[in-house]
Amino acid sequence: MSAQQSAAIAARLDRLPPSRTIWTIIILISLGGVFEFYDLFFTGYVAPGLIKSGLFTAQSLGFFADLGAIKVAGFGTFVFATFAGLWFGVVLFGQAADKFGRRVVFTWSLIWYVVCTAIMAFQQTGEMLNIWRFIAGLGFGVQLVTIDTYVSELIPRAERGRAFSINQFITFCAVPLIALLAWRLVPIKPLGLDGWRWVVLVGSVGAAAVWVLIRFIPESPRWLALQGRQAEAEAIMADIERRVMAEHQIALPAPQPAAPEAEGKGRLVEIFAPAYLSRTIMLSIFNMAQVIGFYGFAAWVPTLLIARGITITHSLEYSFIIAIANPFGPLLGTLFADKIERKTQIIGGLLVMGLSMAAFSQVADPSLLILLGVLFTLAANIMSYAYHSYQAELYPTRIRARAVGFVYSWSRIAAAFAGLAIGLLLNVYGVPGVAVFIGIAMVVGIVMIGVFGPSTKGISLEQISR
Numbered sequence: 001m002s003a004q005q006s007a008a009i010a011a012r013l014d015r016l017p018p019s020r021t022i023w024t025i026i027i028l029i030s031l032g033g034v035f036e037f038y039d040l041f042f043t044g045y046v047a048p049g050l051i052k053s054g055l056f057t058a059q060s061l062g063f064f065a066d067l068g069a070i071k072v073a074g075f076g077t078f079v080f081a082t083f084a085g086l087w088f089g090v091v092l093f094g095q096a097a098d099k100f101g102r103r104v105v106f107t108w109s110l111i112w113y114v115v116c117t118a119i120m121a122f123q124q125t126g127e128m129l130n131i132w133r134f135i136a137g138l139g140f141g142v143q144l145v146t147i148d149t150y151v152s153e154l155i156p157r158a159e160r161g162r163a164f165s166i167n168q169f170i171t172f173c174a175v176p177l178i179a180l181l182a183w184r185l186v187p188i189k190p191l192g193l194d195g196w197r198w199v200v201l202v203g204s205v206g207a208a209a210v211w212v213l214i215r216f217i218p219e220s221p222r223w224l225a226l227q228g229r230q231a232e233a234e235a236i237m238a239d240i241e242r243r244v245m246a247e248h249q250i251a252l253p254a255p256q257p258a259a260p261e262a263e264g265k266g267r268l269v270e271i272f273a274p275a276y277l278s279r280t281i282m283l284s285i286f287n288m289a290q291v292i293g294f295y296g297f298a299a300w301v302p303t304l305l306i307a308r309g310i311t312i313t314h315s316l317e318y319s320f321i322i323a324i325a326n327p328f329g330p331l332l333g334t335l336f337a338d339k340i341e342r343k344t345q346i347i348g349g350l351l352v353m354g355l356s357m358a359a360f361s362q363v364a365d366p367s368l369l370i371l372l373g374v375l376f377t378l379a380a381n382i383m384s385y386a387y388h389s390y391q392a393e394l395y396p397t398r399i400r401a402r403a404v405g406f407v408y409s410w411s412r413i414a415a416a417f418a419g420l421a422i423g424l425l426l427n428v429y430g431v432p433g434v435a436v437f438i439g440i441a442m443v444v445g446i447v448m449i450g451v452f453g454p455s456t457k458g459i460s461l462e463q464i465s466r
Contacts, residue, residue, distance in 0.1 A: 005225040046200070061130070087416065093405075271395065341456075393459075
């Protein structure tokens, strides 16, 4: 019965016209995600300041210095701790949103981020810095999974792609902010405090302010109905419908009959059942491949520019210019997000990323480096919003957060080790070696999505999951 009630709620959501009511909810969710992206991306931008602070000597790193046995040394331990925390967080807590609700996990993971990152900003040794980086990752890693689940379940199917493009436009606005703050603060010590610490603290303060706003976000009525909490689901759905009708001054059309999701027990093991196994394998491999290009460039762009002969100061300045492009990829996507098949957008983004990285490795002129960096960034972020929407569409509501968490977790562990590989390749083969590595990964991602990915454009979540 709960599956039928959830399908009825979904049908009522899908017949809603574009409205300020729904888009306000999407924007508030996205504001909560801004500081998750802030945290993910500040790693590369504060790297010069962290290294200059002397936090990555063997004595300062404590037991993290032992990671040298697997070629993890210096600043690499911070990158490793970041993505290891994200991976464990998604694996351990990825099912929390399916069990306790989207809104609860969304809220508390933001609080976790604020507290742990603020503590991290005042650590005086590399060892404690990495420990708090890992702990912070446990909490905010599950936030991104929850956001994907949340957005996909609240938006009518005709606007699902556009919702993810707007979501990522807002969240990617964090990247130029980080780059600007790093450019201006990392080289100096305002009030005697290292500039990189100020960059970290800005994220915590901003996230605390956003936490006040998310009180106005409702729980997913789809999820509530599936849990048998029909009265709560009905109250939220009725309130949304009432506000949409008042906004448009029209009566809503009758919802179209909708088939419920296939029955299941709501356990992680379901993603390995015959109905979903090929999707799980495809998305797991894809996530490992895409992250090599996405974070391989974004997290290393200041270092890659230095390797192309740019000074540290100019590297941060040019990185800021490139970072400005981050929100504009998803913004461009609003023009075609629901007109072009999702998998086609992903493949196109991966192709442009591979080609622009290859060209980046061969030029030295600063203006060309910036232009290619901007092109790579635009393509990467179009690919990003498209695949975040895509992977959330491929599983049923009862296991959506668990499934997205599992396949997404592979990008975290891959990013941890890809960072090591990129560091090694950069030292031995320079930027061309990094470009070959990223190019191979992009080909793998294209094959996974192009050959094994199903179509989803304009199809209801319940139908896709069947």
